[in-house]
Amino acid sequence: MFEPNGDWTDQARRNIETALAAQQQALGNRVIPAPVADGDAARLVADYAALFAAVSQSVIRYQFFAGDRLPTKKRATQAGRFDWTLGPGIARLPGARDADYALFLSTSDAYGSTGRKLLQIVAMLGPGIPLSAGEHAGYAGLVDLRTGDLLWLNADRAMGGDLRTPEGAARRVQQLLADFPGSTPAPDDRHRARPRPARRDRPRPAPYAGAYQPRGVDEIGAWAEADEDERQLASSPLLIRDVALDAYVRRALCDTVGAARCAGVRVYVLRVPLFNASMAANGTMRVFSGLLLRARSEAELGAVLGHEFGHFERRHTLAQFRAQRTGSDLLGWGAVLAAMAPDADLRRRFATLGRSVYGALYRFSRDQEREADRLGIGYLNASRLRPQAAAQLWQNAIAEAGASAVARGAHRPRLDRIGFYASHPPEAERAATLTALALPDATDRDDGADRHADALAPWLPQFLDDQIKLNDFGASAYLIAACAARGWTAALWRARGDLYRARGNPRDLVNAAHFYAQATALDPGLAAAQRGLGLALVRTGRLAEGQAALRRYLALDPAAGDAGMIAALIARPEER
Numbered sequence: 001m002f003e004p005n006g007d008w009t010d011q012a013r014r015n016i017e018t019a020l021a022a023q024q025q026a027l028g029n030r031v032i033p034a035p036v037a038d039g040d041a042a043r044l045v046a047d048y049a050a051l052f053a054a055v056s057q058s059v060i061r062y063q064f065f066a067g068d069r070l071p072t073k074k075r076a077t078q079a080g081r082f083d084w085t086l087g088p089g090i091a092r093l094p095g096a097r098d099a100d101y102a103l104f105l106s107t108s109d110a111y112g113s114t115g116r117k118l119l120q121i122v123a124m125l126g127p128g129i130p131l132s133a134g135e136h137a138g139y140a141g142l143v144d145l146r147t148g149d150l151l152w153l154n155a156d157r158a159m160g161g162d163l164r165t166p167e168g169a170a171r172r173v174q175q176l177l178a179d180f181p182g183s184t185p186a187p188d189d190r191h192r193a194r195p196r197p198a199r200r201d202r203p204r205p206a207p208y209a210g211a212y213q214p215r216g217v218d219e220i221g222a223w224a225e226a227d228e229d230e231r232q233l234a235s236s237p238l239l240i241r242d243v244a245l246d247a248y249v250r251r252a253l254c255d256t257v258g259a260a261r262c263a264g265v266r267v268y269v270l271r272v273p274l275f276n277a278s279m280a281a282n283g284t285m286r287v288f289s290g291l292l293l294r295a296r297s298e299a300e301l302g303a304v305l306g307h308e309f310g311h312f313e314r315r316h317t318l319a320q321f322r323a324q325r326t327g328s329d330l331l332g333w334g335a336v337l338a339a340m341a342p343d344a345d346l347r348r349r350f351a352t353l354g355r356s357v358y359g360a361l362y363r364f365s366r367d368q369e370r371e372a373d374r375l376g377i378g379y380l381n382a383s384r385l386r387p388q389a390a391a392q393l394w395q396n397a398i399a400e401a402g403a404s405a406v407a408r409g410a411h412r413p414r415l416d417r418i419g420f421y422a423s424h425p426p427e428a429e430r431a432a433t434l435t436a437l438a439l440p441d442a443t444d445r446d447d448g449a450d451r452h453a454d455a456l457a458p459w460l461p462q463f464l465d466d467q468i469k470l471n472d473f474g475a476s477a478y479l480i481a482a483c484a485a486r487g488w489t490a491a492l493w494r495a496r497g498d499l500y501r502a503r504g505n506p507r508d509l510v511n512a513a514h515f516y517a518q519a520t521a522l523d524p525g526l527a528a529a530q531r532g533l534g535l536a537l538v539r540t541g542r543l544a545e546g547q548a549a550l551r552r553y554l555a556l557d558p559a560a561g562d563a564g565m566i567a568a569l570i571a572r573p574e575e576r
Contacts, residue, residue, distance in 0.1 A: 015169030016107070020177075022170070035095045048093060051086055052104045056139050059084055060155050084150040086143055096145045105176060107138030140176040154178055167215065174206045203378035203437060208260050219281065219318050226282035233268055233284070240269045240289065240459070248455035249287055249301070252448070256302030257309050257379045265309070273466035275397065279308040281317045292456055293463045293479060294396065298448025299389035303376055303434075310375030316368045323364050327357045358421075365423040373430055377437040386445040387438035394431035400478045401427070407474025453486060461528075464495040473503055493519035494529040501536050512536040520549075527556035531566070538569070 034045075090096065139155035154176060162168035214223040233239065240246075249269055254262040267285045274290040285308060295301040311317065331354060338350035373390075380387035402412045416428035424430075456463070460483065467476050476499050484492050497515035500508040516533035519526055530553040537546030547570040554563055 011164050012107075012169065015164070015166050016105070016173060018166065019170040019173040020105070034093075041094045044092060045094065048086065048090055049104070052141060052143070053106060055084055055086060055150060056104075056106075056141055056153060056155065059150070059153050060139070084153075086148040086150060088146075088148045090143060090148040091145055093145070099145055101151070102143045102145050104141045104143065105138070106140070107172060107176065138172065138176050142180075152180070154180075178203065178206055180206075203374050204382045205257070205261075205375065205378045208258065214281070218322060219315070222281040222318055222321060226280040226284060229280065230266070230282065230284045233286070236270070238270045238272060240271050242269070242459070245269055245455060245459065248451070249292075249305075252298045252301045252452075253285070253305045253309070255298065255385060255448075256306040256376075256383050258383070261309065261313070261379075265312075271462075271466065273463065273470055277304050277308050279312040281312070281315070283312065285309075285312075289459070289463050289466065292459075293467060293483075294400070295393065295452060296396070296449060296482065296485075297386075297389055298452045299380065299385040299387070299445075300393040300447070301452060302383070302385055302448075303380060303387075303390035303393055306379040307372045307376035309379070310372035311368065313375065314368075314371060316372065320365065320368065323361060327361050330357050362421055362423055366418070366425050369424045370433070373425075373434060374437065377434050381437075381439045381442065384445060386447040387442050388435070389447050391431045391434040391438065394427050394434065396482065398427050398431065400475050403478035404472050404474040407472075407477070449486075461491045461495065464491075465498070468495065468499050468502060471502075473499065488518070488522075490519040490523035490526050490529060493522065494526060494532060497529070497532045497536065501532060506540070509536050509540045513540060513542075516549075524552075525556060527553050527560070530556060531560075534566075534570075 090102065093102065096102070139153065141150055141154075142152040143150055214220045246267060246269060250262070250265075250267045253265060253267065264283050265279075265285050266283060267287060269287045269292070270289065272288040272290060273293070274288050275294050277285065277287045277291050279285045285305070287305070291304055292301065295304070334350050334353045338347045338353075341347050377387055377390050380390060398415050401415060405412050415426050418426055418429075425433075464476075464480065464483075467479060470476070477496075480492055480496050480499065493515050497512045497519065500515065501512040513533060513536040516529050516536060519529035520533060523529070530549050534546045534549030534553060537543075537549060539546075550566050550570045554560070554566060557563070560566070
């Protein structure tokens, strides 16, 4: 049973009001507090608050939730319409004449005690009564006071932030007002166009609250570990020390999330041929060379960097740590209670509890990834870059995975299904979601493809070498072909030759020799291509031609590390 706590309620209300005022001031809106009402006016306010709650629940169920979506609302969603209203009678609300719009906020919080959490475990092991350790839900809506039309609604049944603290209330308001339509027109400017109804699926970033310092034992500890990791990272042999490349990656981040957000981020580019990036709790961002190789534009790179920054801004690392700690506590207490169980049936229920905990943790991780995707596309929507690039990046990843499977003779992976132990949503889901979330009128924006190619050019041969060494023929062939979409260069022909020569089938060696010949035709001074051509020709029986190519290689690079071995390979019998 939940017991009301008046002190907590008053404290939460004050914190919410303070956070709301600060947030709306940052948006440029002028907030007019609703006047205190009594008698009939108070009953009218209560009636419209109840009506708003009922309409909001209908919106959530019959338009936002696809499973119960009404046919008329399905067509409205497809057409981009948002047709819900509280009726024109809302203009009779106290204070309505002094404002253009009414902002309804509703948030409900309940906190579970340790005893309740233990009872929750007992219920799971015993009679199976579902109990929750706490509830944190809320929704917010913007209503036109002239017509009663509901212009915008945001709802979340699993919100974060402890309303009993100013910081938690600020986070809750940020979540409640995510994707807020925009500034309220000034009273003396009523003839301006009214703000268009905000599309719930077109996110934009919330106002930046500024850099913060860690609070609490958990977060201070996470920052301390991240600081130590950063000290080790600065001296890592994997770190690419290239001022120009670092500057480009940082510019891509700042162009995506904005100068204010990226000011405190330290970016480290690592020579790791995997499609990944990460961001630690203390503002350290790691960008893998495999991501730079796979991104085809600054916008695609920015989509991933914005995603990672979203994890950082929402403190997902801390939330994940706390979720894992809670899960381990549940498993520990469950084991104790199961050992005390009087029969085997109750002990078997512990296994079910374990699966439930692990499933919840992985689902929690997937939900964090979805939130970070939404934040990342929101940053791109508000930037000068083309947000459609975010979905294209995942479509390319799907194509790469398919090419890898075909080359290995395996079935194409089903990237539209969620595995039980999956920490991320499936790639197909992410591509479809990001396609829907990108601003449709931003398709003509710059995607920075030329800037990305120019920044990557000095490192492209090395990044391709690293990729080829992963021994994934299909993925490597796909990536080389993707790079060649802008035109084949000597470096790309040479990389293609290396890929085929590494696989080493007789037909591959013939193809490799052809690819190396294409590279040397474009750049006769490319020593690595002359070397590859010579080795491929020697292995296909064309000894004289191969030795000639190897001599050209030694002439171009006499100090090569394998110069002695190559010299012995091409030496005449009497010289050996």
